[in-house]
Amino acid sequence: MPPGDAKPLRIGVFGGTFDPPHVGHLVTAVNVRHALDLDLMLLMVNNVPWQKVGSRPITPARDRLAMVAAAVADVDGLEAGDHEIEAGGHSFTADTLATLGAEYPGAELFTVVGDDAAAGIRTWERADEVISRSRMVVVDRPGEHAELDADVDWVRVEVPRLEVSSTDLRARWNDGRPLDYLVTDEVLAVVAERGLYASEGVA
Ligand SMILES: Nc1ncnc2c1ncn2[C@@H]1O[C@H](COP(=O)(O)OP(=O)(O)OP(=O)(O)O)[C@@H](O)[C@H]1O
């Protein structure tokens, strides 16, 4: 194919706090990548999740990045994104999409969210810019039945529904209940190595 006719790269941006990353995130990322034929799915670790600060202590961004990197290390087409951590400060998806647009000129970007996050899209910084710079992709999240903004042309992707949340995992960790099969062994190894979730009341 002549160089000018190359297909644009299709890149998914599945952002989150990932405190910790769990099977709900991984199953979603793999299945959305497959359904939309994405070349790359970035699990974009936010630096400061500005809408969550103050509600609870948040694990340092570099530790959350290490957990996500460990979770996706052997998974084809999935990568941990450190763009928001490198940028520093509060994380805004509009800025991240602009950075990715410059890094991958001509790429088609897809912003992937569970329907709880999708419901809050109008509260995001420069939401119109997020919507214009990317296709908005939403997946079902068990227990969340949010009304979505009808002005957005959502692409809905069906993924296996796994009722698991990072909040529940942190509570399990505090109580000494097992996390096996809810997070990968590689994530558990990072938690142990770095002594994460060690203090009581983390959830
Ligand atoms: N079980 C799940 N199934 C599908 N999507 C999910 C699931 N858990 C989280 N997501 C989506 O993943 C993205 C990042 O979520 P996040 O890192 O905040 O995880 P979380 O489990 O919701 O964390 P917390 O319980 O701490 O709020 C969001 O778009 C969220 O909707």
Ligand SMILES: O=C(O)c1ccc[n+]([C@@H]2O[C@H](COP(=O)([O-])O)[C@@H](O)[C@H]2O)c1
């Ligand atoms: O850009 C914003 O203002 C904005 C506000 C809230 C959430 N987001 C993004 O939504 C995704 C899910 O966020 P969270 O807080 O549920 O982990 C993650 O990519 C966040 O960066 C983005």
